[in-house]
Amino acid sequence: MRRVRSRGLWVGYLLMVGVCLAAFGFYLTEARRLVGANYTAMVTDLVRAQEDPDRLRLVLDSLLDSPDRIHLAQLNELIWRIPLRIQGLRNHLLRSDLAPARYTPYLEELTYVESRLPTLEQVIARVGIDNQLTPEEGRQLRELGMELEEALAWSYSELNELLHRASADQRRFMGRLTLAVAVLLLMLLVAIGGVLLMLHRLHDQRETMRHLSLTDQLTGLNNRRRLLQEAGQAFVRGERQGTPLALLLLDLDHFKQINDAYGHPLGDEVLIRFARLLEACARRMDVVARMGGEEFAILMPDSDIAAARRLAERILHAVRDMPLPSRAHAAGLTVSIGVAEAGENGDFERLYAQADRRLYRAKAQGRDRAEG
């Protein structure tokens, strides 16, 4: 259950990494789109407008050469178009995030151009009456044309420069912002990953502690506490399902002599071998435990006394044939066993006491036997 929860945490974390990456991808795309969009329209209009001063000079030159209807019409069209372009640029600039101080001088110059256009209009209106240019009108047209062309060319070129600089600043800023967002995101993911890793380690440590607290250190078998836990659950299951439950209590015979004759470490080795033998003889569903010293127990769920006796007999034979560590080769090892089955409405204490009494009887009757 806990493993599932821990796996769920990791799956959740990976999902979050995915969501963060998707969000970051979306942010990058949007940032690129917005950075480009803000100035692109303005630059496009400005590039178009920059054609106007050249066109004005060309048309005026042609008009001064031959003041015919075509050139007059071209000039009229320019006089109509130039204010529209200026107004368009003015709107763009006022809506932009540029500081007004940066573009105001150029806008003022363009406003001046707008204010001079009616004068130009009046002069060509006079010319249009008879398609004739007096020397005075010619001089006026030339001077006014040059003045407007220079003012337009200068303003547009300075604005163009300004937009390029602003666009470059914006790109640099977005670059830094993107880097900051990426670093923050990474830090967030690393921090969350670290916390998850810590939780995972804590969980593992708790599992290890729990395992150790329920395990006999020498043999690796379940300890008394674990057997009691398992017995409690087995009684509940047995009662619910109406199945029998048996217990074997096993005590090595004259184990003290082995310790005394060959030393405590060899005695430990014998205990470990005996533990492995019990595990080999019992079923997977049986709970094999070391109760302490040289006393062991096997809890047999779903088993009656006959099955427990059969297991006890198998163990008696196996122990007699169990090879002992080389120095104790000559010594024989036997075990006494008390066998009991839980009665109706019984509890583990009663079952244990009965098995213990029978173990005592087996000892009293000469050892190397099972009673029950």
Ligand SMILES: Nc1nc2c(ncn2[C@@H]2O[C@H](COP(=O)(O)OP(=O)(O)OP(=O)(O)O)[C@@H](O)[C@H]2O)c(=O)[nH]1
């Ligand atoms: N090597 C080793 N010996 C242990 C351990 N725990 C208990 N013993 C020894 O087990 C022996 C038990 O001795 P007794 O209670 O007299 O029992 P016994 O000699 O087996 O005699 P019976 O049970 O009457 O057949 C003692 O010598 C304990 O020191 C252990 O973890 N390792």
